[in-house]
Amino acid sequence: MNSIRKNDLAALATGTLFGAGLVVSGMTLPSKVIGFLDVLGGQWDPSLGLVMGGAIAVHAVVYRLIQGRPSPLLAERWSLPMREDIDSRLLFGAALFGIGWGLGGFCPGPGLVSLVAGASSSIVFVAAMLIAMLGTAKLETYLAGRSARNALSASNDESRPA
Amino acid sequence: MRSAQINRRRVFRDAKGTNVANMNWDAFTPWSALAGGALIGTAASILLIFNGRVAGISGVLGGLLVPKQGEVSWRLAFAIGLAVGGVLMLALSPESFGASPRALPLVAVAGAFVGVGTRIGNGCTSGHGVCGLSRLSVRSLAATLTFMATGFLAATAARFFLGAA
Numbered sequence: 001m002n003s004i005r006k007n008d009l010a011a012l013a014t015g016t017l018f019g020a021g022l023v024v025s026g027m028t029l030p031s032k033v034i035g036f037l038d039v040l041g042g043q044w045d046p047s048l049g050l051v052m053g054g055a056i057a058v059h060a061v062v063y064r065l066i067q068g069r070p071s072p073l074l075a076e077r078w079s080l081p082m083r084e085d086i087d088s089r090l091l092f093g094a095a096l097f098g099i100g101w102g103l104g105g106f107c108p109g110p111g112l113v114s115l116v117a118g119a120s121s122s123i124v125f126v127a128a129m130l131i132a133m134l135g136t137a138k139l140e141t142y143l144a145g146r147s148a149r150n151a152l153s154a155s156n157d158e159s160r161p162a
Numbered sequence: 163m164r165s166a167q168i169n170r171r172r173v174f175r176d177a178k179g180t181n182v183a184n185m186n187w188d189a190f191t192p193w194s195a196l197a198g199g200a201l202i203g204t205a206a207s208i209l210l211i212f213n214g215r216v217a218g219i220s221g222v223l224g225g226l227l228v229p230k231q232g233e234v235s236w237r238l239a240f241a242i243g244l245a246v247g248g249v250l251m252l253a254l255s256p257e258s259f260g261a262s263p264r265a266l267p268l269v270a271v272a273g274a275f276v277g278v279g280t281r282i283g284n285g286c287t288s289g290h291g292v293c294g295l296s297r298l299s300v301r302s303l304a305a306t307l308t309f310m311a312t313g314f315l316a317a318t319a320a321r322f323f324l325g326a327a
Contacts, residue, residue: 010212011236015243016250017205018217018288023251025198026191029260034327035189037310037317041326043186047195052291054199055206059296062207072214079215080297081284086304093283094290098309100275102316104262105327107287108280109219109244111273116248117259124266125273130227132277133220137228140281 006074019113025051028114030105030121037102206293209240218289219244220280263327264320279309 026032026047035041036048071077101107106114106125114122206217213236222237251258262269280286283305285294290309294302321327 007213007236008239011239012243014205014209014217015240016247017201019244019247020251021198021201023258025195030262031260031327034317037313038321041321042184045186045189047191050192050195051199054196055203055292056296058200058203059206063296074212075214084300090283090305091308093279094305094308095312096275097279097283098312099316100272102313103320104269104272109288112244113248114259116252119261121262121269124269128270128273129277132274133281134227136278136281
């Protein structure tokens with residue numbers, strides 16, 4: 001078994017534990033999610049704050065332990081985000097995501113996991129989410145290509161003899 | 163003394179006299195929330211230790227929708243794992259799955275917001291909220307505070323216009 005296969009097994013184990021954890025935690029109950037976000041609704045249920053707390057308690061310790069190691073066990077290098085700048089794109093995107101989360105009660109993971117129960121709301125949510133992700137990606141690629149072409153034609157203009 | 167108490171109570175009441183600062187202790191499930199959170203943290207740790215990657219669901223999905231060479235199989239395995247974990251829990255605890263309390267057209271709008279937002283903002287509750295905060299990432303802290311704030315606003319507005327969830 002080569003290292004690529006082992007990578008996939010680690011990802012499979014991660015997904016399985018992650019999916020089970022989302023269900024155990026209560027994140028696959030959209031009404032509970034909304035009851036957590038709706039702090040002033042008169043029926044506030046703070047439980048789901050403890051999900052993030054419990055996850056970070058474990059993961060932050062593990063991150064400290066592996067920090068400084070040359071590489072992960074089954075890959076040549078770390079693939080972790082290194083950016084530390086806060087730009088408007090990040091905040092705008094996070095704001096949109098939060099609106100969708102508070103409206104429907106689903107974030108991406110619980111939406112996907114809920115598909116196995118077959119409720120129409122999770123199917124509608126995931127379908128809309130995937131279409132929107134793909135559409136955004138396509139639009140980004142198009143805009144990036146257009147600005148690259150514009151830059152190219154601008155430099156062509158400059159090099160054109162008068 | 164007595165009027166001060168009454169005033170203080172009024173601060174937390176809306177026009178109908180409902181106490182808006184009330185908590186729903188019957189729905190409070192601290193132990194399962196913590197246990198589920200610990201499972202999620204363990205899962206993310208496995209992917210970090212072995213593959214050196216962030217267990218961000220929207221990022222994993224994004225890489226499947228816009229595939230790059232050598233970046234597909236582990237994401238597919240992760241997604242299959244989510245389904246496996248879901249099926250296991252569906253057998254053990256079917257009551258832990260619920261439908262959205264909102265009408266389907268609104269759920270579709272919510273899904274679109276989540277899709278566009280996680281793509282533009284490079285992450286969701288897992289990537290920013292769990293993995294990023296665990297790394298003390300400033301970007302993830304800013305993102306998490308932002309989506310928590312707009313999530314609160316959206317849930318509050320939805321209750322105001324559509325009724326309790």
